Amino acid sequence: MKACIRDTAAAMTAVTAVVALAACGAGAGADAGGGDGPRIALLLPDATTARWEAQDRPLLEKKIQELCDTCEIEHANARGEVANQQEQMDSMITKGVDAIVLVAVDARSLGPAVSKARAAGVPVIAYDRLAEGPIAGYVSFDGVEVGRLQGRALLRAMGDKAPDPQIVMMNGDPADPNAASFKEGALSVLRGKVRIGKAYDTLQWRTETAHMNMSAAIAALGVKAIHGVYAANDGLAAGSISALKANKIDPLPPVTGQDAELGALRRIVAGDQYMTVFKPFGPEAEAGGAMAVAAARKEGLGRVATGEVATRGDGRVPAVLLTPVSVTADTIKDTVVKEGLHSVDQICTPRLRAACEKAGLT
Numbered sequence: 001m002k003a004c005i006r007d008t009a010a011a012m013t014a015v016t017a018v019v020a021l022a023a024c025g026a027g028a029g030a031d032a033g034g035g036d037g038p039r040i041a042l043l044l045p046d047a048t049t050a051r052w053e054a055q056d057r058p059l060l061e062k063k064i065q066e067l068c069d070t071c072e073i074e075h076a077n078a079r080g081e082v083a084n085q086q087e088q089m090d091s092m093i094t095k096g097v098d099a100i101v102l103v104a105v106d107a108r109s110l111g112p113a114v115s116k117a118r119a120a121g122v123p124v125i126a127y128d129r130l131a132e133g134p135i136a137g138y139v140s141f142d143g144v145e146v147g148r149l150q151g152r153a154l155l156r157a158m159g160d161k162a163p164d165p166q167i168v169m170m171n172g173d174p175a176d177p178n179a180a181s182f183k184e185g186a187l188s189v190l191r192g193k194v195r196i197g198k199a200y201d202t203l204q205w206r207t208e209t210a211h212m213n214m215s216a217a218i219a220a221l222g223v224k225a226i227h228g229v230y231a232a233n234d235g236l237a238a239g240s241i242s243a244l245k246a247n248k249i250d251p252l253p254p255v256t257g258q259d260a261e262l263g264a265l266r267r268i269v270a271g272d273q274y275m276t277v278f279k280p281f282g283p284e285a286e287a288g289g290a291m292a293v294a295a296a297r298k299e300g301l302g303r304v305a306t307g308e309v310a311t312r313g314d315g316r317v318p319a320v321l322l323t324p325v326s327v328t329a330d331t332i333k334d335t336v337v338k339e340g341l342h343s344v345d346q347i348c349t350p351r352l353r354a355a356c357e358k359a360g361l362t
């Protein structure tokens with residue numbers, strides 16, 4: 001029997017709702033998915049960062065189906081809007097789902113919705129981002145370590161080329177608690193070793209905003225005075241690099257990233273981006289899926305968890321915290337390719353053939 005997956009788009013119209021329900025054979029448990037099994041909602045934050053829809057969603061669905069073939073999965077993407085996600089939480093609680101996997105658009109603003117879910121007996125698993133409020137469990141990577149890896153790689157790449165190195169910092173969205181952890185880890189390594197010429201927070205992690213901010217930084221600091229760019233993820237790296245190129249900065253300063261997106265791996269092979277951070281999404285989704293199924297079945301999460309984290313105001317909850325991996329051109333093969341995130345064929349477009357050979361990607 002196959003679990004039924006429903007898609008509730010952010011701005012779901014009556015028509016798409018009907019289609020989604022019909023596709024699931026909803027109503028009186030008519031479909032092969034049963035309709036009697038537990039229902040699990042996946043609430044994703046945006047369509048800006050590739051990982052949520054391209055990696056996390058299918059991996060979570062697969063794991064949930066593997067563990068629970070009668071489970072029904074509901075999915076919604078907030079498209080970067082807090083109000084959408086609040087509505088989606090409300091709607092899932094009203095529908096009476098048995099558990100919610102939440103990647104919060106804004107950890108603080110979603111706190112009341114998490115409390116509402118708890119009051120209604122719906123456990124919320126904070127996925128990747130630590131949502132506020134009475135969550136039942138948490139699955140993520142060590143975010144401070146992500147920042148340290150980025151900071152160390154940036155120092156290594158800058159070497160001693162500039163006597164008084166100056167960098168620009170492109171940090172993530174302050175509404176995402178991970179952004180603060182990445183920044184904290186990076187600063188713990190960079191402080192005292194570089195000058196931070198400009199630092200920006202990037203609302204909704206938008207690539208276009210990073211492009212705009214990098215253009216402003218270049219105008220303020222001058223084209224020759226940026227020796228490195230700390231970009232908190234690959235989307236911000238893409239925006240920064242496009243602005244550096246638009247200003248004809250050559251050679252490009254080293255730029256960091258995170259997520260091992262396909263575009264980033266290609267930029268790394270081409271020499272435009274220095275590094276990314278690979279966070280094995282498979283193990284994260286396995287832990288998240290297992291917690292969601294256990295929570296939906298009203299079983300304890302202790303069996304899935306490997307530790308605990310402190311939540312704001314509600315004590316400690318079972319957690320799984322995974323280890324991130326730094327990736328540069330010469331380690332792509334032994335990390336992301338080996339782990340099956342992207343294949344050599346996907347990364348190595350014809351334009352990159354020579355560069356790929358140099359990086360041992362054949």
Ligand code: BGC
Nearest residue numbers: 049128129176178205233259
């Ligand atoms: C995730 C990153 C992602 C960023 C933007 C963070 O919470 O940990 O992997 O790049 O959000 O979506």
